[in-house]
Amino acid sequence: MIVRRIYFAVAFLGLPLTILLGLLWAPAFWLLVLVIPYVLIGYYDIKTTKHNVLNNYPVLGHFRYMLEFVSPEIRQYFVETNESGRPFNRIIRGLVYARAKGQVDTQAFGTQYDILTVGYHRANHSLAPKDVDVSEERVMLGGPQCEKPYNASRLNVSAMSFGALSANAIRSLNGGAKDGGFAHNTGEGGLSPHHLAEGGDIIWQIGTGYFGCRTSEGGFDKDEFAKKAHKDVVKAIEIKLSQGAKPSHGGVLPAAKVDAEIAEIRGVPEHQDVISPPIHSAFDGPTGLMEFVQHLREMSGGKPIGFKLCIGDPSEFMAICKAMLETGILPDFITVDGAEGGTGAAPVEFTNRLGMPLNEALIFVNNCLRGIGVRDKIRVICSGKVATGFDMVEKFALGADMCNAARAMMFAVGCIQALHCNTNRCPSGVATQDPVRGNAIKVPEKRKRVHRFHDSTIESFRELLGAMGKATVAELRPSDIRRRTADERERSYAELYEFIEDGALLADNLPQAYAEDWKRASSAHF
Secondary structure (H helix, E strand, O other): OHHHHHHHHHHHHHHHHHHHHHHHOHHHHHHHHHHHHHHHHHHHHHHOOOOHHHHHOOOOOHHHHHHHHHHHHHHHHHHOOOOOOOOOOHHHHHHHHHHHHOOOOOOOOOOOOOOOOOOOEEEOOOOOOOOOOHHHHEEEEOOOOOOOOEEEEOEEEOOOOEOOEOHHHHHHHHHHHHHHOOEEEOOOOOOOHHHHOOOOEEEEEEOOOOOOOEOOOOOEOHHHHHHHHOOOOEEEEEEEOOOOOOOOOOOEEOHHHOOHHHHHHHOOOOOOOEEOOOOOOOOOHHHHHHHHHHHHHHHOOOOOEEEEEOOOOHHHHHHHHHHHHHHOOOOOEEEEEOOOOOOOOOOHHHHHHOOOOHHHHHHHHHHHHHHOOOHHHOEEEEEOOOOOHHHHHHHHHOOOOEEEEOHHHHHHHOOOOOOOOOOOOOOOOOOOOOHHHHOOOOHHHHHHHHHHHHHHHHHHHHHHHHHOOOOOHHHOOHHHEEEEOOOOOEEEHHHHOOOOOOOHHHOOOOOHHHHHHHHHOEOOEO
C-alpha cells in the first residue's frame, strides 16, 4: 500500500538522515525525540491486528481515536442546540441548575422551542387565574387498609441506589429531603447508612435482589425486613417489579463500583457485577403479589405498601387488577415508570425498545383502576423525565397524584449529563464509587441545592395550576393538555386517547380497546 510505503520511507530514511544531520550539526539530534517514537509507534501499528485503521494508517490513525474519545464533550458543548440535547436538553438542565443555586430562572426574548413542531405540547391558561393553596403541595399516601398513612410531597426523589450514586450524592439528596419535607426513595440497592445519615423521610424500595433484607441464598429475609421497616424514618415500602429504562431485566451494578462497603450493604461478593434477577422469588403471579403486599404491610406495622412497574403487556397489569378484586387486598400506591426513565446501566436494546412511554402508561393505569372501581383508594405516582412544574401539571392532568424525579435531582447535586454513569468515572462525583471523585460533592452545600430545586419546582407547579384557572389538582383533566399532531392541528389528550368510566371493566359491555386484554388477563399468572 502507498500509505505503508510512505511510512517506511519516513521510518527507514528519516531516522538515518536525522542521525547524519546530527553529526554535522549537533542540535539536530533533538529531532530524534520526535522521530524515534514516531518510528516505534508506526512499526507497532503496522504489526498490530487489533485496529484496522491503525494497521492501514500508522501513527496518523491515532488521531481518529483521540477525536472519538472527546467527541461526546464536543457534541455537548459545541454542537447541540439548546433544545436538541438528550436525554435532557440544555434548556431543562439550565433551569434545574438555576433553581438549585437560587439564581434567576426566568427567560428573555421568548421561547426557543418551535411551538408548531409535531409533538409540542402545552396547557390552556385561563383569564380567571386562581390562588392555589399550599395544601395542594401535599397528598396523603395510604389507602383504607393502611394504618400509618404518610403525608407526602407532590414531588419526591425517585429511586436511586447507593452504589449507582456515591455516598455524598445520596447524603445530599437525603439532606435536601429532610430540609424540604419530601421523601427519598432508596432504589433497590438497600437501605444504606448514607440514606439514614441526614434524617430525611425514606421510601424503601425492595427489588428482586432483596438487598437490605436478603438471605445468604439471595431470598427474602422477613426478619431483617421487619427490623428495618419499623424505623421511624421509613415512611413507605415500594416493591419494584420492573423499571422503565430496563423493563424485565434485573438491576445492573458494574463490578467497578462494587467495593467492600457496597458488598457488605448488599450482601454480595466484592468486585463482581451485581445483576439482580428479572423476577421476584418471594411471590409468584398477581395473586401472590397482592398477598406479598399484605404481608409487608403487616410486618411493617401498617405502613403504606405499593409497587413500581413499567407497563408492557396490558393484560398483565389487568391481571393485577383482577387479583385486587379476588383477594380484596389493595396496594396503597402504584408507581408508574415510563420507558423514558433513567438508569445507571442497562442493555441498549432494553433502554431503547421496550416499555410504554409514561403519558400512555398513566392513562392506561388510571383507566384500569377506574374500570374496576378502586382509583379513589390507590395513589398513582409517576416517574420518567419529570423536571419542571409543567411536567408535574401534565402528569397530574393525565392521572398521577405524585411525581418522582431522579435525574433532575442529580442535576441539582451537580450532575452534568456526561453519560459516564456506567463507567465509575463520573466527572462530577455523583454516579461513582471512586472516593476521590465522590468527595467533590460537598454535602452541606448540595443538600441546600436539592431543597431549593424542590421548592422552586413545587412553586412553579402551583403558579401554573393557578394560571390554568384551577384551584386544586383534582380539577385537572386530560383536556387541559394539548399536543400538536402531524396534520398541523392541536388535539387534547382527551381527544387523542380513550378514557373509561368507573366500573367499566366490570360491566357487560367492556370498552372495545380493553376487552381483549381484559379477557386474557388472569389473576393466577402474568
